Amino acid sequence: MAKMKIVHLLNHTHQANGHVELAVDLACEQAAQGHEVTMLSGPGDFGDCLRDNGVAFVQLPQRDGHVGQIHAARDMALALRRLRPDVVNAHMVKAALIARAARLATPFALVTTVHNSFDRPSPLMRVGDLVIAVSAAVKREMAEKGIKAEKLRVVHNGLIGGKRRPPLPERRLPLHRPAVATVAGLHGRKGVDTLVEAFLLAAPRIPEAHLYIVGEGTERPRLEAMAAPLGERAHFLGYLRDPREVLASVDVFVLASRAEPFGLVLVEALQMGCACIGSDVGGIPEVLGFGAKGRLVPPSRPDLLAEVLIELVRDEAQRHRLTAAAQAELGHFSVERMARETEAVYDEARRLVRRHA
Structure with missing residues (x-):
């Protein structure tokens, strides 16, 4: 498949958040496969990991309060205009809405990923050209919440072989057995x-x-x-x-x-x-x-x-x-399988955008 300019959008990259860790692993694997990948996010813990694995990490300033949120949305939209990606993958609702608005000035395919279907705003992820659900169960729930079934694609999470940490733990803690x-x-x-x-x-x-x-x-x-x-x-x-x-x-x-x-x-x-x-x-x-x-x-x-x-x-x-x-x-x-299936969704989204251009 053709190499793409991919931008992942996150609110932050703090560890101990499953959706963040998955997005980091996915971005690193996509870079390893030859794509030009950028992580656009607020502050967090994975900047060095991303850079070490060939992902450009653009950290947006932390902004608080209602006025700060408006400025944060502007920062993200301006960054997208500057980066001119082929595909934007938004992993949270706020980022998805900003990306949708930014597309008025900069054309790209928008894919949203629903990591958590029971968050109240999750139906807003329908703003994507296609919507990735991390399980068939999430796909069913999002369809019930109003996202059109023809927009939804299932890509199971992948963890094994990710770049965030060694293939095996560095130590094994002794436990009482069983x-x-x-x-x-x-x-x-x-x-x-x-x-x-x-x-x-x-x-x-x-x-x-x-x-x-x-x-x-x-x-x-x-x-x-x-x-x-x-x-x-x-x-x-x-x-x-x-x-x-x-x-x-x-x-x-x-x-x-x-x-x-x-x-x-x-x-x-x-x-x-x-x-x-x-x-x-x-x-x-x-x-x-x-x-x-x-x-x-x-x-x-x-x-x-x-x-x-x-x-x-x-x-x-x-x-x-x-x-x-x-x-x-x-x-x-595996992260490799997740990246391969995600790339297929990106390609499909790009074809949809070109068809409706």
Whole structure:
């Protein structure tokens, strides 16, 4: 395919934000494939990584308040006019709206990516010529919210082989085995309370198992209080820049989310050989092969989750079957595959724009 001038638009590039990390990996891979790629964003943590991998990083000044937001929109529009891209990929609603307005002066194909379908403004991503959904579940939800089905394209997230970090973790933290773990923001949507309740129910029947919770958030004090009866069997590790350091030693990984557009951390867990349990919501079933590569449990059902936890902790053979099935298809979650499929969407968007010019 022909090489393109691509601009990615983000509000910021702070780490610990899944959509930011995906956009950074995608931009770096596109540059490696020979495209001219620019990341246009507010401040963040990945400027050096982007530059080291051939991506031009244009940092816009941080502006606060209503007047500041107007100036920020002007800054982004002027930068787009100067860059004259073939394709703009907007990853957040505000950036998408600014890009749409900027196109009045500078023609380009606009592709928007919906990383999070339950944000209230997400239907505004329809301003793109085409709209990428990170899972079939997100595609369905966005169609229900009014985005025309013919605009929507599914491109599953890719993580493996990204340039942000080494292929394998630099260290492996020793854990008590068997180890049950989650990696999640500690807030209601992630359902960590469901996991804690389930582990409390399961604990007497798996007396050697320990629970590891990686992540930070406003619910940490409440979760620590809930887990207090577990004593030294519950471990709150806080935020880790590379959670694979823990996942490398985990036997059973759990993502008990109440809503989840994709579940990127499940890919990390599968990559590191964990047997996985996920809520049967959003994009999680797609990641877990609809049960072929991991167990699915209804959300907010600690009783059912406890039974599956007990089964997997006790049944090493089942864990091996699940991890073998997952390892056989890890290539689907590569950054290279994500970049290739995204490029096809870009090409289609450019053809649409030319057709309607």
